[in-house]
Every structure is written in structure tokens, then in C-alpha cells.
Amino acid sequence: MRIKWVECAALSVMAALSVMTGGGSWFLALALGVTLLKCLLIPTYHSTDFEVHRNWLAITHSLPISQWYYEATSEWTLDYPPFFAWFEYALSHVAKYFDQEMLNVHNLNYSSSRTLLFQRFSVIFTDALFVYAVHECCKCVDGKKACKELTEKPKFILSVLLLWNFGLLIVDHIHFQYNGFLFGLMLLSIARLFQKRHMEGAFLFAVLLHFKHIYLYVAPAYGIYLLRSYCFTANKPDGSIRWNSFSFVRLISLGLTVFLVSALSLGPFLALNQLPQVFSRLFPFKRGLCHAYWAPNFWAVYNALDKVLSVIGLQLKLLDPKKIPKASMTSGLVQQFQHTVLPSVTPLVTLICTLIAILPSIFCLWFKPQGPRGFLRCLILCALSSFMFGWHVHEKAILLAILPMSLLSVGKAGDASIFLILSTTGHYSLFPLLFTAPGKKNLFLIGWKLSTSLAWALWKSSVNLYSLSPPGS
Amino acid sequence: MEKWYLMTAVVLLGLTVRWTVSLNSYSGAGKPPMFGDYEAQRHWQEITFNLPIKQWYFNSSDNNLQYWGLDYPPLTAYHSLLCAYVAQFINPDWIALHSSRGYESQAHKLFMRATVLIADLLIYIPAVVLHCCCLKEISTKKKIANALCILLYPGLILIDYGHFQIMYNSVSLGLALWGVLGVSCDWDLLGSLAFCLAVNYKQMELYHSLPFFCFLLGKCFKKGLKGKGFVLFVKLAGTVVASFTLCWLPFFTERAQALQVLRRLFPVDRGLFEDKVANIWCSVSVFLKIKDILPHHVQIIVSFCLTLLSLLPACVKLTLQPSPKGFRFTLVSCALSFFLFSFQVHEKSILLVSLPVCLVLSEIPFMSTWFLLVSTFSMLPLLLKDDLLMPSVVTTMAFFIACATSFSIFEKTSEEELRLKSFSVSVRKHLPRFTFLPRIIQHLFIISVITMVLLTLMTVTLDPPQKLPDLFSVLDSWLINSVTSLRKSGRGDPRQREEAPFTR
Numbered sequence: 001m002r003i004k005w006v007e008c009a010a011l012s013v014m015a016a017l018s019v020m021t022g023g024g025s026w027f028l029a030l031a032l033g034v035t036l037l038k039c040l041l042i043p044t045y046h047s048t049d050f051e052v053h054r055n056w057l058a059i060t061h062s063l064p065i066s067q068w069y070y071e072a073t074s075e076w077t078l079d080y081p082p083f084f085a086w087f088e089y090a091l092s093h094v095a096k097y098f099d100q101e102m103l104n105v106h107n108l109n110y111s112s113s114r115t116l117l118f119q120r121f122s123v124i125f126t127d128a129l130f131v132y133a134v135h136e137c138c139k140c141v142d143g144k145k146a147c148k149e150l151t152e153k154p155k156f157i158l159s160v161l162l163l164w165n166f167g168l169l170i171v172d173h174i175h176f177q178y179n180g181f182l183f184g185l186m187l188l189s190i191a192r193l194f195q196k197r198h199m200e201g202a203f204l205f206a207v208l209l210h211f212k213h214i215y216l217y218v219a220p221a222y223g224i225y226l227l228r229s230y231c232f233t234a235n236k237p238d239g240s241i242r243w244n245s246f247s248f249v250r251l252i253s254l255g256l257t258v259f260l261v262s263a264l265s266l267g268p269f270l271a272l273n274q275l276p277q278v279f280s281r282l283f284p285f286k287r288g289l290c291h292a293y294w295a296p297n298f299w300a301v302y303n304a305l306d307k308v309l310s311v312i313g314l315q316l317k318l319l320d321p322k323k324i325p326k327a328s329m330t331s332g333l334v335q336q337f338q339h340t341v342l343p344s345v346t347p348l349v350t351l352i353c354t355l356i357a358i359l360p361s362i363f364c365l366w367f368k369p370q371g372p373r374g375f376l377r378c379l380i381l382c383a384l385s386s387f388m389f390g391w392h393v394h395e396k397a398i399l400l401a402i403l404p405m406s407l408l409s410v411g412k413a414g415d416a417s418i419f420l421i422l423s424t425t426g427h428y429s430l431f432p433l434l435f436t437a438p439g440k441k442n443l444f445l446i447g448w449k450l451s452t453s454l455a456w457a458l459w460k461s462s463v464n465l466y467s468l469s470p471p472g473s
Numbered sequence: 474m475e476k477w478y479l480m481t482a483v484v485l486l487g488l489t490v491r492w493t494v495s496l497n498s499y500s501g502a503g504k505p506p507m508f509g510d511y512e513a514q515r516h517w518q519e520i521t522f523n524l525p526i527k528q529w530y531f532n533s534s535d536n537n538l539q540y541w542g543l544d545y546p547p548l549t550a551y552h553s554l555l556c557a558y559v560a561q562f563i564n565p566d567w568i569a570l571h572s573s574r575g576y577e578s579q580a581h582k583l584f585m586r587a588t589v590l591i592a593d594l595l596i597y598i599p600a601v602v603l604h605c606c607c608l609k610e611i612s613t614k615k616k617i618a619n620a621l622c623i624l625l626y627p628g629l630i631l632i633d634y635g636h637f638q639i640m641y642n643s644v645s646l647g648l649a650l651w652g653v654l655g656v657s658c659d660w661d662l663l664g665s666l667a668f669c670l671a672v673n674y675k676q677m678e679l680y681h682s683l684p685f686f687c688f689l690l691g692k693c694f695k696k697g698l699k700g701k702g703f704v705l706f707v708k709l710a711g712t713v714v715a716s717f718t719l720c721w722l723p724f725f726t727e728r729a730q731a732l733q734v735l736r737r738l739f740p741v742d743r744g745l746f747e748d749k750v751a752n753i754w755c756s757v758s759v760f761l762k763i764k765d766i767l768p769h770h771v772q773i774i775v776s777f778c779l780t781l782l783s784l785l786p787a788c789v790k791l792t793l794q795p796s797p798k799g800f801r802f803t804l805v806s807c808a809l810s811f812f813l814f815s816f817q818v819h820e821k822s823i824l825l826v827s828l829p830v831c832l833v834l835s836e837i838p839f840m841s842t843w844f845l846l847v848s849t850f851s852m853l854p855l856l857l858k859d860d861l862l863m864p865s866v867v868t869t870m871a872f873f874i875a876c877a878t879s880f881s882i883f884e885k886t887s888e889e890e891l892r893l894k895s896f897s898v899s900v901r902k903h904l905p906r907f908t909f910l911p912r913i914i915q916h917l918f919i920i921s922v923i924t925m926v927l928l929t930l931m932t933v934t935l936d937p938p939q940k941l942p943d944l945f946s947v948l949d950s951w952l953i954n955s956v957t958s959l960r961k962s963g964r965g966d967p968r969q970r971e972e973a974p975f976t977r
Contacts, residue, residue: 026878029874029875029877029878032870032874033871033874033875036867036868036870036871036874037489037490037493037871039863039867040490040493040494040863040864040867040868041493042863043496043497044493044496149614150614151476151479151614
């Protein structure tokens with residue numbers, strides 16, 4: 001009965017909200033609509049990430065802090081920064097009203113219907129932050145061009161692209177993760193930077209880093225932008241740097257913010273002398289160059305090339321079969337391997353490649369800052385470069401590039417075209433996440449076509465709209 | 474049409490919602506020995522594939538009519554045969570005679586759900602899209618919004634994809650819709666052919682037959698009985714006869730065959746109503762046990778007379794003044810009369826009323842939305858039996874949001890918008906102060922929504938008191954009755970309705 005009460009309560013709240021949308025607020029209608037779709041996705045396939053999060057609920061609830069990063073009963077050990085662990089801890093206090101059993105560390109692979117309901121609802125609920133962030137982003141989008149047609153308003157287009165982002169739907173609500181509110185934090189920090197509230201933006205990003213360290217991919221963009229455009233308070237007329245406008249106060253305040261957030265997060269573990277253990281959990285370099293399902297990045301091509309060359313080499317008798325390691329990269333396991341023909345790749349190599357790739361955009365951001373828009377461009381390029389050359393990249397990391405790109409795409413027609421290609425291919429690359437669920441393939445295909453056609457639709461309208469605007473805007 | 478990509482997005486959204494609803498459980502899942510409608514469908518594929526046509530409707534050792542005997546017209550049987558051929562290709566175990574009884578597997582569920590989706594995609598959805606594109610005097614944006622609302626109508630989605638009343642309601646309703654489209658656009662022969670196919674798919678489509686007949690008859694009269702009108706009449710009669718013959722051909726060889734099929738289609742032995750259905754008989758029987766008072770044949774006569782009386786005015790008006798708009802409203806009126814007063818009405822028959830109401834959604838959005846919400850709610854007991862609380866509530870809310878934002882229904886509740894002008898004018902002759910009808914209607918709407926929510930909550934969370942085990946279902950049907958009766962009166966006596974769209 002308890003489940004039904006919760007369901008009824010949640011649905012009553014939404015019903016009340018839906019009555020309010022009778023007033024015609026399209027944003028609320030969009031947000032509610034996608035929330036309802038998320039509710040319909042509750043009984044779909046979920047991946048092992050479901051068990052991962054259940055395990056983390058159990059660990060944070062049942063064990064003291066000193067055990068959090070040492071616990072290894074389950075293979076899914078805690079490998080997110082401390083703030084996420086505290087988040088799971090907070091969730092676990094609600095979870096105990098749903099099903100006490102899920103909080104038992106030894107209940108591996110426990111997935112009663114109540115557990116499922118709780119976990120799914122928790123993702124849907126925390127997406128509220130994402131909705132708020134989208135609302136803030138819409139404020140930053142230029143709505144001065146008079147459009148009578150709702151579907152051609154940049155704000156509407158952006159809301160649809162972000163709220164109904166298909167990749168986020170399948171990663172969060174089918175495959176099961178908590179990316180919604182994390183991306184909400186990121187979009188909120190971007191929005192704050194657009195609104196010239198730099199301290200808030202920096203604070204939000206620091207918090208975000210301590211929730212999920214994958215956002216380190218875009219940290220250079222933040223760092224350079226804040227240093228260049230916030231710490232140096234003014235530019236010379238030609239746009240280049242004015243060294244004497246450097247504000248130490250601002251630099252110190254930024255540093256202090258980051259330091260305080262880090263202290264709050266890592267402080268307890270520093271006190272327990274557990275920092276090395278925490279870092280080894282956070283950055284598991286033993287995991288291998290590619291994830292079990294290859295993210296479509298440069299190293300995937302590299303591996304494929306290596307495989308092709310080794311096959312050719314074997315055929316042409318240039319290679320000795322006995323010297324080739326038995327295990328291969330394509331077996332779908334997560335381990336470290338050596339390449340056979342091409343030189344092996346170490347984490348350092350990937351770091352260097354990534355740094356080389358992001359250097360041009362960083363230089364642009366430093367020497368020719370173009371305000372928040374330039375920062376956003378740099379952020380996207382950092383995310384894409386890290387995706388391309390990073391070590392052990394997940395396919396889901398493409399969302400890090402797609403979501404901020406949505407913000408750019410409603411600004412210029414050229415960006416919209418790039419966005420169309422990026423989102424279509426990026427979302428398509430998420431296909432393997434649903435691969436193991438036969439019936440859900442249909443769902444994916446339909447949803448993918450939906451998102452593509454939506455994106456195309458909005459691209460077309462934005463092209464129409466912006467072809468009328470003067471060039472260089 | 475311009476903005477075809479938005480229409481595509483709407484269709485894809487409809488498909489997404491349908492597929493996500495289908496991920497839930499179906500009627501009779503895991504409940505031997507009889508299981509549910511899902512098993513009935515699978516069984517019909519088994520029967521039609523393995524047995525010769527002559528045995529489909531007869532009781533025999535191979536075909537036990539007590540276990541989900543075929544009780545729909547031949548076209549359903551042919552469709553099942555088609556699906557059976559596909560099933561045979563994929564996995565013969567699904568339709569093996571006798572041994573496949575109660576077969577349940579993930580792959581089979583996927584197959585069955587896919588057949589519904591494909592049937593929907595091929596027949597119902599194109600009809601809806603075409604209907605919305607052909608709507609006159611409204612902007613493209615409104616047409617697309619209309620399509621969105623119709624495609625999101627929860628009743629059909631939940632019954633076809635959730636409960637798995639895979640009698641493919643979308644096929645029969647889609648065919649009927651093609652019929653309406655054809656007849657409204659002056660493709661009378663094609664329209665009547667489509668409608669005949671619909672009737673041959675499910676006999677319940679007969680609810681819609683009278684308006685079709687009256688409309689086409691009216692058209693013949695208009696063209697003149699001694700000229701084009703007569704020719705049209707003959708052509709239509711020919712089309713109807715030909716389509717029926719074509720469908721029933723295998724059963725015309727012997728008289729016994731045809732009679733047996735008819736006996737299966739119209740089980741008059743059953744009684745005035747079964748279960749708890751939201752029509753007059755069930756509601757009245759709470760106070761007055763009609764089933765016990767009146768003998769069987771009198772029940773049939775009484776229900777026949779009441780049905781006829783309630784639909785006669787609308788049909789007469791349609792024959793005298795045929796117009797596509799009048800046709801749609803008459804469809805609503807007749808279907809509603811049948812639903813309220815007819816014999817052996819099933820809960821799912823409300824879908825036959827909902828389809829015409831969807832067609833008039835653009836003209837009276839407020840009342841239509843209200844009715845469609847209530848119609849979905851009326852099927853709640855059925856859906857709760859299959860654990861479909863979450864999908865039903867979610868789809869209902871989605872539908873409500875779609876309608877509310879597309880049509881701004883709360884702003885359009887003036888008397889004129891509600892088409893109650895003539896009614897309120899005539900009342901004002903006797904009661905000069907009767908100006909607050911719109912506000913009454915708005916309050917009633919809110920009250921009914923709150924009641925529906927409360928009843929849902931109560932049905933789900935509380936157990937009914939022992940003396941009144943069906944308390945909630947009965948309360949549901951009262952509520953629905955009151956709303957549908959209000960709607961009928963709102964449709965108004967056609968003689969009073971002002972039909973002058975072109976003089977505005």
C-alpha cells in the first residue's frame with residue numbers, strides 16, 4: 001500500500017501542476033510532458049548501473065564514512081567523489097521508507113519492485129534541478145527577434161532541445177544514471193557566467209566537480225575563462241590583455257571558493273588519511289584504454305586499425321602467431337591490453353593528445369576572448385577533445401558536448417547545422433547502451449527518429465529565422 | 474502541408490507513448506487457466522491457422538468455443554490468420570494446435586505488441602493525420618495540435634497497448650475513420666467501403682452505422698431521387714453488398730455457417746449488462762433491480778425502444794440536412810445513445826463514442842476534453858485489474874496538458890463556445906437571470922475532475938466496505954453517466970441548434 005500512496009502523491013502533485021498549465025505556459029507544459037514520459041519509462045530495461053547505485057545507497061547508509069571508499073563486497077565500488085556519496089546518503093534516508101532490504105550491503109542484485117520505483121522516481125525527482133537550469137538558460141538566449149510563431153522562438157527551441165534531449169532520456173531513465181541534475185548544475189553554472197555572476201558560476205562548477213569528476217574534461221575552459229575575463233577586469237580597445245587591470249581580490253576569492261568546496265568534500269578523507277585510496281578509486285587507470293563498449297573516439301579507430309593490421313600481418317606471415325596476446329580488445333571486457341602492431345597507448349599519451357587538441361581553443365579563449373559565447377565554444381571543444389582522446393571514455397560522455405552545444409545552436413545557423421550532425425551521431429552512438437534489451441530496440445529507434453526529426457524541425461526553423469538576420473550576428 | 478516535420482514529430486511521439494505503455498503487463502498475464510484477452514488473440518491465430526474455415530466458428534474437439542471462441546466477424550479472423558502466418562515464420566510453437574495454450578514468453582509478447590503497433594501505424598494513424606490536415610478554417614499549428622491530442626487519447630492507447638484488448642480497436646476505429654473521411658470529402662463509395670470493412674471487423678461498429686446511412690441517404694435526397702441521387706443510392710447499395718459478400722464468402726456456402734457466425738456475434742442470451750458498465754441500466758439497477766423485474770424479452774424491447782427514441786431526432790435532422798459537421802455530431806449522438814441504452818454493452822464500447830468526440834475536438838474543445846477524460850476514467854476498473862495505474866494516470870495527464878495548452882480550454886468557455894447558446898437562450902425566456910451557465914459548467918468540470926481523482930485514490934488505496942463490494946465501480950459509473958448525459962443535452966436537440974456556420 002505504501003507504494004501506491006507515494007505514487008498517488010507524486011501523481012497528484014503533477015496533476016495539480018498540469019491544471020496550472022491550463023493557463024498556457026508552454027515551458028511548464030514541456031517540462032511536465034517530459035516528466036510524464038519519464039514515468040512511462042519506469043518499467044523499461046535498466047543496466048548494471050541500477051545495481052551500482054543500489055550498492056552505493058547501501059554502502060553510504062550502512063557503513064561509517066571511513067569504510068566508504070574501502071568497501072568492496074560488490075564489484076561496483078564507490079568511484080565518484082564524496083559529494084555524490086553524500087547525495088546517495090541523503091537518498092538512502094528516503095529509501096528506507098520504500099524497502100529496507102535494498103540498504104543491505106550484502107543484498108547483491110536486489111531489485112524488488114519498490115526498489116525500482118524508488119530509484120526511478122529519485123532520478124525523475126532530481127531532474128527538477130535540470131528543469132530549473134534550463135529555465136535559467138532560456139533567459140540567456142536572445143529573444144529580441146520578434147517571432148509570433150511559438151515554434152520559432154529561440155527560447156522554445158532551446159527548451160525542447162534540452163528538456164527532451166533524447167540522449168539524456170535514455171541514459172538517465174532507461175540505462176539508469178543520475179546525469180540529469182549534474183547537467184543541471186553545469187548548465188546553471190554556464191547560465192550564471194552568461195549573466196555575469198562569475199562567483200556563483202565558479203562555485204557551482206566546483207561543486208559539480210566534486211559530484212562527478214568527469215567534468216574535469218571541461219575544467220580548463222572554466223579556468224582560463226575565469227582567469228582571463230574575470231580576474232582581468234578590463235581589456236585594451238583592440239581586445240588584448242591589459243595586465244594592469246589584474247584583480248588579486250577576484251583571484252583570491254575564486255581560489256578560496258574552490259578551496260573551500262574541496263575542503264568540504266575531501267576534508268573528512270584527508271583527516272582519515274584516505275586520500276590516496278579515494279584517488280585510486282576515482283581514477284582507475286587500470287581499467288584500460290577503452291570501455292567495454294567502445295566510445296566512438298580516436299582510440300576506437302586506433303584499436304580497429306591495430307586489429308586490421310594484425311590480421312593482415314598474420315595473413316602475410318609477417319607476424320608470429322605465438323607472440324600475439326590471446327585476449328583481444330573486442331571481447332567486451334574491461335582490462336588493460338597491449339597493442340600488437342601499433343605502439344601501445346599509455347594514460348600519459350592520451351593526456352598529451354588531449355592537451356594538444358584543446359590548446360587551440362584555449363589560446364583563442366586567452367588571446368581573443370569573446371565573452372560567454374566564446375567560453376561556451378571553448379567548453380564544447382574541450383569536451384569533444386577529451387572525448388576523442390581521453391583514457392577510458394564512456395559513450396555517455398558525448399552528452400557533455402551535446403547539451404552545451406544546444407545553447408549555441410539556437411544562436412547561429414552554422415552552429416545549428418553542426419549541432420544537428422553532432423546530436424544525431426552522438427545519440428546514435430548511445431545505441432549499444434540498449435543493445436542487450438531486444439524489445440527496447442524499437443523504443444530506441446522510435447525515440448531516436450523522434451529526436452532527430454525534432455532537431456531537424458527546429459534547425460529548419462532556426463535557419464529560416466536566422467537567414468533573415470544580418471551576417472556576423 | 475507545411476510543417477510536415479512537426480506532424481512527423483507528433484506521430485513519432487504518439488508511437489513512443491504507445492510503445493512505452495506496451496512495456497507493461499497485459500490482461501490475464503500469468504493467470505491460468507483462462508488467462509485473458511492476450512491469450513484469446515493468440516488462440517485465434519492458432520485456430521485460424523490450423524483449422525479449415527468451416528470449423529472456425531463451430532464447436533468441435535479441436536475448437537472449444539468455451540475457451541475463447543471466435544466472436545468477431547470474419548475480417549478479424551482473416552487478420553488473425555495473417556498474423557499467424559508471420560508467427561509461423563518466427564516460431565511455430567506460438568500457434569501449435571492445443572500445445573500452445575497459455576504460451577507466454579518475452580519474445581511472444583514483443584511479437585504481439587508489434588502486430589498492434591503495425592496495425593495502428595498502417596490504418597489508424599494515417600487516418601488521424603489526414604483528418605487533421607483536412608480540417609477547414611484553422612491554422613496549421615492548430616491542426617498539428619489537434620493531431621497531437623487525438624493521438625494521445627489515453628483510452629485507445631491503454632486498451633490496445635496496455636490491457637491488450639488486441640482485438641485491434643485501432644483497426645476497426647481506423648477503418649471507421651477512413652469511412653468518415655471518405656464520406657465527408659465526397660468520396661462516398663470509398664468511404665462506405667471502408668465503413669463496411671470496419672463493421673466486418675467488429676460488429677460493434679454498427680453503433681456508427683445509422684449516421685452513415687442517414688448521411689448518405691440525405692446526400693442522395695439532395696441530389697434528387699430521380700437522377701444522380703438514385704444512381705448514387707444504387708452504387709452505394711452495390712458497394713455495401715459487394716463488400717459484405719466478399720468478407721462472408723466462405724460462410725455463405727451453407728446456411729448453418731452464416732447462422733452460427735451470427736449467433737456468435739450477437740449473443741442475445743447474455744442479458745442486459747455484464748460487469749459494471751457506465752450506462753443507464755447499470756446505474757438504475759442500483760436502486761431498481763431491472764434484471765429481476767422485467768423478463769428477458771421485455772428487457773430487449775425496452776432497451777431497443779429507448780435507444781431508438783434517443784437517436785431519432787439527430788438522425789432525422791441529418792437526413793434532411795446532410796453536412797459533414799452535422800454528420801460528426803450525429804455520430805457522437807448515436808454512439809452515445811447506443812452506449813447508454815443498448816443491450817450487453819461492454820466498458821470498452823466507450824471507445825466507439827470517443828472516436829467521434831475526437832473528431833469534434835477542434836469545434837468544442839472544452840466539452841470534448843471533459844468527455845474524453847471521463848471516458849478514460851470509466852475504464853479504470855478494467856485497467857486496474859491489469860496493474861495499469863501508472864500508465865493510465867500518466868497518459869491521462871499528458872492528454873490533459875496537451876489539450877489544455879493546445880486549445881486554451883479554460884479561456885474558451887463562453888456560451889457560444891460551448892454550443893449551449895440556444896439552450897440557455899430558451900431557458901432565459903423562463904428564468905431571466907440564467908446567465909451563469911458557463912460558470913456552472915466550469916465549476917462542474919472542476920468538481921468532476923476532483924471526484925475522479927478522489928475515486929481513483931480511494932479505489933487504489935482503500936478496500937471497499939464489505940456490504941458494497943462494487944461501491945467504487947458503481948460510483949464511477951454514476952459520475953460518468955451524469956457527465957455523458959450533460960454532454961448529450963449539450964449536444965442539444967438538433968432542432969434547436971443553430972446551424973449557420975457560413976453566416977458568421
